[in-house]
Amino acid sequence: MQTKLMHVRVNVKDLILAREWYTNNLGFKVSAIYPPDKPNYIHFEHSGGAIFAIMEDENYPSHGRFNFNVSDVDNLWNQLKDKVEVVEELFSTPYGTRKFTIRDIDGNELGFVQDN
Template sequence: MPAKLTASSPVFLVRDVVAAANHYRDAMGFQYDKFYGEPPHFVILHRDGMYLMLKQADEPKHIVPLWSVSHNLWNAYFWVDDAEALHAEFVERGAKIDYGPCTQPYGCREFGIQDLDGHDVGFGQVLR
């Protein structure tokens, strides 16, 4: 039997890994167990079995949100079971909502947030 992929994780370059991790914790409910390096420069965030890694950039010019290269492109996209409920949670937590919720022509109810470094993250629920 062949090996299986079990999870994946986007990796974002950020200006300040501690501030960015705390923002994802406070505004979007992600958690982390520890920072790596001294001073801290890397962290693995998790929520609901999903992961996001943050690496502190050596230089801010290396942080390139994908929407700045290609119109309306996310840096990461998470599939969710209830986009409306997650959107309401994020609004209550103070996340910067980039757009939505809205129904897309590709069959998703989705919204997007923007983090401290300008990365866009989409959250979409497949409509049946």
């Protein structure tokens, strides 16, 4: 079976703090907030890939790693390395990519990868 990934969500402890972390540190832009009367879910803008979302949930972190493909991983590394918790510093992989991994404020691992 072939599939196309459409949506990825991580659980967070505090929706407002997490939104601020993702928008201030990573530059993500909020696309939607649900439900309008008492929000517990936010998803961010995307450009044709899977939707990335956060949801306030008592079962956090999500215990996974989410890799984002980026066009300039070195520049992004220089912007983030002193502002976030680093899991893996920037390195070149044996399979032709460069990447680094950070942890958000709820312990979710976020990787940023550039194809060479």
